[in-house]
Amino acid sequence: MDQYSLFTDVDLTRTGALLLRDSAGEVRPASRKEILRVARELVTINELCGKDLSSPTKTKDFLRLRLASLEHEVCGLLLLDSRNHLITYLEPFRGTLTQASIYPREIVKLVIQHNAASVMLVHNHPSGNPEPSMADRHMTQIIKQALALIDVHLLDHFIVAGSKIVSMSELGQI
Numbered sequence: 001m002d003q004y005s006l007f008t009d010v011d012l013t014r015t016g017a018l019l020l021r022d023s024a025g026e027v028r029p030a031s032r033k034e035i036l037r038v039a040r041e042l043v044t045i046n047e048l049c050g051k052d053l054s055s056p057t058k059t060k061d062f063l064r065l066r067l068a069s070l071e072h073e074v075c076g077l078l079l080l081d082s083r084n085h086l087i088t089y090l091e092p093f094r095g096t097l098t099q100a101s102i103y104p105r106e107i108v109k110l111v112i113q114h115n116a117a118s119v120m121l122v123h124n125h126p127s128g129n130p131e132p133s134m135a136d137r138h139m140t141q142i143i144k145q146a147l148a149l150i151d152v153h154l155l156d157h158f159i160v161a162g163s164k165i166v167s168m169s170e171l172g173q174i
Contacts, residue, residue, distance in 0.1 A: 052084055056158075072100075075092070082118075087114050093123075098126075119147060121143060121157040122160065123157075125160070127161065
């Protein structure tokens with residue numbers, strides 16, 4: 001992966017354009033895609049670790065930036081302790097433009113490995129449509145049942161589509 005440096009242009013004719021210096025030393029205006037890629041690298045779970053995520057606002061803000069403008073589907077897990085404080089965020093599944101294969105067995109393994117008491121599932125829709133598909137609803141129920149077997153609660157399933165985020169819990173679908 002290339003190393004980039006982003007900085008604000010001091011040339012007043014560009015009025016504060018964000019510039020990129022690539023690994024070859026070339027300087028040019030940064031594209032939106034490049035800015036978001038660097039921002040995603042900078043967004044870490046450190047700011048959320050140990051925080052109470054019982055309110056979805058903090059989670060949505062984190063996910064909105066973390067999954068912004070991805071051109072492929074990613075399925076992530078927010079693993080929480082018994083007080084709904086974040087233990088870690090993982091992205092164990094990566095897919096194509098329209099789907100990602102998700103394996104409940106692998107989710108259960110990660111939950112046990114991190115000693116999580118509850119889970120929030122998240123994935124993005126590169127299409128821009130945040131509405132849960134029939135496949136999303138079906139997979140959510142399968143994961144919920146698998147987690148229930150080990151006494152772990154699925155609290156929510158967030159679907160991120162650009163700046164829009166849908167909570168399946170808020171829709172009454174969990």
